[in-house]
Amino acid sequence: MTTPIEAGLLVFVLACGVAAALLRDVLASIIAFSAYSLGIAIIWVFLRAPDVGLTEAAVGAGIMTVLFLLTIAKTVRPAGERTFERVDVRALGVAVALVAVLSTTLFALPAVGAADSAVATDAVTEHYLENAYDETEVKNAVTAVLAAYRGFDTLGEAVVVYAAGVGLLVVLKKEAFE
Amino acid sequence: MTDDTTDPTTDDGEQDRPTSGEPQESADPVAEKPRESVDSVAEEPRESVDSVAEESAGGDELVAEEPPGPYVESPIIMATVRIITPFVFTLGLFVMFHGADSSGGGFQGGVIVGTVVLMLGIAFGIEVTREWIGPRLPVGLVAVGVLVFLTIGVGSVLLGGDFLEYEEYGIHHASKYGIELVELAIGLIVAGIVTGLFFVIAGGMADSEGDLA
Amino acid sequence: MIEAVADRVYYLVAILLLGIGTYMMIGNRNLVKKVIGMNVFQTGIFLFLIVTAYVTDASPPLLTAPEPHVSPLPHVLILTAIVVGVSLTAVALGLIVRIYDEYGTLDEDAIRELVADE
Numbered sequence: 001m002t003t004p005i006e007a008g009l010l011v012f013v014l015a016c017g018v019a020a021a022l023l024r025d026v027l028a029s030i031i032a033f034s035a036y037s038l039g040i041a042i043i044w045v046f047l048r049a050p051d052v053g054l055t056e057a058a059v060g061a062g063i064m065t066v067l068f069l070l071t072i073a074k075t076v077r078p079a080g081e082r083t084f085e086r087v088d089v090r091a092l093g094v095a096v097a098l099v100a101v102l103s104t105t106l107f108a109l110p111a112v113g114a115a116d117s118a119v120a121t122d123a124v125t126e127h128y129l130e131n132a133y134d135e136t137e138v139k140n141a142v143t144a145v146l147a148a149y150r151g152f153d154t155l156g157e158a159v160v161v162y163a164a165g166v167g168l169l170v171v172l173k174k175e176a177f178e
Numbered sequence: 179m180t181d182d183t184t185d186p187t188t189d190d191g192e193q194d195r196p197t198s199g200e201p202q203e204s205a206d207p208v209a210e211k212p213r214e215s216v217d218s219v220a221e222e223p224r225e226s227v228d229s230v231a232e233e234s235a236g237g238d239e240l241v242a243e244e245p246p247g248p249y250v251e252s253p254i255i256m257a258t259v260r261i262i263t264p265f266v267f268t269l270g271l272f273v274m275f276h277g278a279d280s281s282g283g284g285f286q287g288g289v290i291v292g293t294v295v296l297m298l299g300i301a302f303g304i305e306v307t308r309e310w311i312g313p314r315l316p317v318g319l320v321a322v323g324v325l326v327f328l329t330i331g332v333g334s335v336l337l338g339g340d341f342l343e344y345e346e347y348g349i350h351h352a353s354k355y356g357i358e359l360v361e362l363a364i365g366l367i368v369a370g371i372v373t374g375l376f377f378v379i380a381g382g383m384a385d386s387e388g389d390l391a
Numbered sequence: 392m393i394e395a396v397a398d399r400v401y402y403l404v405a406i407l408l409l410g411i412g413t414y415m416m417i418g419n420r421n422l423v424k425k426v427i428g429m430n431v432f433q434t435g436i437f438l439f440l441i442v443t444a445y446v447t448d449a450s451p452p453l454l455t456a457p458e459p460h461v462s463p464l465p466h467v468l469i470l471t472a473i474v475v476g477v478s479l480t481a482v483a484l485g486l487i488v489r490i491y492d493e494y495g496t497l498d499e500d501a502i503r504e505l506v507a508d509e
Contacts, residue, residue, distance in 0.1 A: 002400055013404070014411075017412075017431055020424075020431065021411055021414055021424075021431075030423075033427050033431070036431070040434050040437075047461075048451045048452075049461070049466050049469075050453075051282070051470060052437075052441060052466050052470060052473070054281060055286050055289070056437075058286055058293065059476075059477050060473075062296075063289060063292065063296070063477060064477060064480055066296050066300075066376065067375065067379060067484055068423065068426075068484070070376070070484075071484045071487055074379070074491070075423075075487065075497055076496070076497055085419070088414075088418035090417075092414060094417060095410040095414035098413055102409065103403070106399055106403060107399075109399060111399060112401050112402070112442055112445060114446075115446050119443050119464070120461075120462055125464055128463060136354075138278040138279065139278070139279045139280075140281065140282075140283070140452070140454070141452040141453065142281075142283070142470070143278055143283050146467050147342075147356075147360045148353065151331065151341065151342035152342070154364065157474055157475060158324060160475050161367060162367065164371070164375075164478030164479070164481055165371050167482050168482055171485045172378060172379075172488065172489060281453065285470060285474055368474070379484060379485060379488060
């Protein structure tokens with residue numbers, strides 16, 4: 001069962017998401033997204049994922065907010081008197097249909113936190129948790145998996161980050177970082 | 179024709195500008211239109227470039243007034259950033275080095291170190307920070323990071339094992355040192371990219387006139 | 392039935408976040424809000440995956456903490472996905488700056504008219 005704090009956090013996150021969707025001013029939407037990202041980072045900590053929480057807090061509420069603010073500083077910010085946008089009915093219909101279809105699968109999923117769920121009792125997970133220290137001499141299982149067991153994926157990720165930088169230079173037609 | 183026009187009511191920029199009474203800097207041949215006095219205090223010659231640069235950023239022909247750029251000269255922000263920058267940098271390095279035994283690692287630490295440059299850019303002006311960092315440092319960091327990672331990975335293949343098999347290196351505790359080095363390389367890559375992305379997006383198109391301060 | 396839903400409330404929130412993200416990507420006309428919607432969608436997916444790894448009253452996947460641990464595999468997947476997501480957002484924002492430079496507007500309908508006129 002979820003505690004009241006977790007329930008409050010989930011409501012806060014949903015409210016920030018809806019606010020980001022409905023506010024007309026893009027700056028207000030960005031601020032709502034930043035608060036949303038902070039709420040999500042705290043949820044990660046409650047779900048026993050401190051590495052992910054650190055990354056989400058640094059990336060979502062930090063870097064991405066600054067990049068968004070830079071973008072609207074380079075472009076425009078819509079001016080107007082209305083606070084909330086007009087709701088687009090067709091898009092709302094599509095979103096509601098998506099939520100309805102996915103919700104039908106809700107009862108096929110195991111309960112949250114069940115100790116006998118498929119992920120928790122997986123043989124690969126148990127192997128990693130038992131042998132991480134013996135084979136890789138690090139105590140953080142996430143780092144062990146990231147840098148040793150699944151190192152190839154991490155190489156791919158580093159290359160994706162590198163390619164994003166190069167792609168951005170090409171899009172903005174610059175020669176180098178100058 | 180469009181719903182989005184430049185917003186002349188930039189109330190968030192107005193409040194923390196203590197120097198709005200200063201005479202405006204129009205030392206630039208590009209800026210012909212009369213402009214509102216923008217925020218930069220002209221203490222040094224490079225500040226005048228900033229003030230003009232802000233005015234031409236985000237300019238829209240439909241509106242006569244230009245919004246000020248994102249840089250506002252705020253003594254509070256400058257003083258705060260001067261004090262906390264070394265601590266944030268140290269925290270970033272701490273998180274990078276301690277990824278092996280507690281939460282953290284290369285990505286988190288790299289992003290925190292990149293945030294240091296972002297803070298300096300926001301406090302003191304983006305153009306000034308870009309000149310201080312130089313054009314080659316972000317590129318250099320990313321290149322060194324990718325090279326180190328690839329060398330460690332492919333090196334073990336050349337020595338006869340699998341990709342990224344640390345035991346092939348034969349050094350005592352090879353796995354621990356190898357993982358630490360890989361985390362540092364990832365941290366370098368992410369820090370370099372975050373810094374580079376910030377300056378590239380702030381720079382805008384290569385042939386645009388103005389630049390953000 | 393209420394018990395069953397109450398046990399799975401995190402999945403429901405993740406699905407709702409997917410819905411909000413979809414609405415923002417399709418229904419908002421401003422391009423920057425579409426990118427924000429993409430990020431909301433991505434965090435919804437992350438929430439779904441991390442919740443599958445969660446075990447009640449377990450400790451984080453650090454081997455210094457007592458047994459039992461939550462599963463570390465989805466955490467690794469999400470770490471990679473977050474960093475890829477920020478790269479994606481950065482390139483999307485660069486494209487937005489370029490689009491603004493070309494067309495002078497960030498409104499989707501106005502851009503569609505301008506492209507159709509060319």
